[in-house]
Ligand SMILES: Nc1ncnc2c1ncn2[C@@H]1O[C@H](COP(=O)(O)OP(=O)(O)O)[C@@H](O)[C@H]1O
């Protein structure tokens with residue numbers, strides 16, 4: 001494997017154990033159910049899928065906030081499962097987390113300066129360097145002039161400014177990987193592009209790898225090198241952003257793309273197809289291909305019985321769908 005690879009997932013699973021009914025029968029929610037991929041240094045992946053498809057669980061499991069049920073997470077050649085607590089402290093420094101709700105992610109009674117200092121105190125960064133890094137991080141996220149922000153509390157900032165602060169905190173220890181989970185979905189439409197552009201700039205400047213999690217395919221267009229589409233705990237299509245948007249393969253990806261509102265005024269009243277039906281239960285997922293109950297192309301005896309493997313239809317463009325069985329390059 002090339003040393004250019006930062007993160008590798010091998011058949012990663014995260015099942016939540018739940019108790020159901022009066023007898024308390026144990027069942028499992030298969031939130032992440034066999035995910036494998038490589039993420040290279042300096043590259044961004046958009047992880048797209050409907051609510052409930054397992055995106056947040058996947059992000060948290062990668063960050064070490066949830067323990068995998070099975071499978072492997074390999075970061076810079078090190079298997080996370082083999083790290084002791086010192087190793088995990090090292091790993092936490094390599095990763096940053098940006099969540100959907102910036103206000104909820106910020107301690108309300110700490111000033112901006114204190115919020116940014118906290119992770120550096122924990123990681124024993126010396127005082128002079130702490131000051132320098134706070135200035136640098138605030139400048140990078142454009143909370144400037146820095147002096148105007150240092151003594152402010154989170155509630156004194158707008159939603160966009162709060163998210164900039166969360167991003168500053170996420171990058172303050174020079175991580176190599178950022179996971180941004182719906183980072184703009186709670187912000188005003190006017191600041192969404194600004195925040196995504198900022199993340200993209202930081203990615204380029206620091207050669208960061210980013211996993212950008214979103215239910216909104218339309219925001220990925222200018223953001224990432226890759227788009228991975230997640231459905232019911234699995235990644236069902238992977239491709240370069242431009243290729244996948246031009247040539248979506250999986251019936252689910254196609255339906256998602258059609259659900260994007262058309263900005264062209266003359267098409268405004270065209271009723272667009274949205275993925276019909278409901279996302280499946282993750283406690284008792286459908287047999288075979290998990291999308292088959294919603295799929296107009298589903299072949300009886302195949303799609304409802306056998307899980308499709310990944311077919312590489314174009315170089316680097318992979319799809320888990322029986323329609324592409326004989327089209328591999
Ligand atoms: N702590 C938990 N315990 C039990 N089920 C959970 C837990 N967290 C998430 N889930 C379930 O896992 C599935 C995937 O959730 P999530 O990862 O949040 O999806 P997404 O981020 O794509 O909306 C959902 O069915 C959700 O209810």
Ligand SMILES: [Mg+2]
Pocket residue numbers: 055056057181
């Ligand atoms: Mg989520």
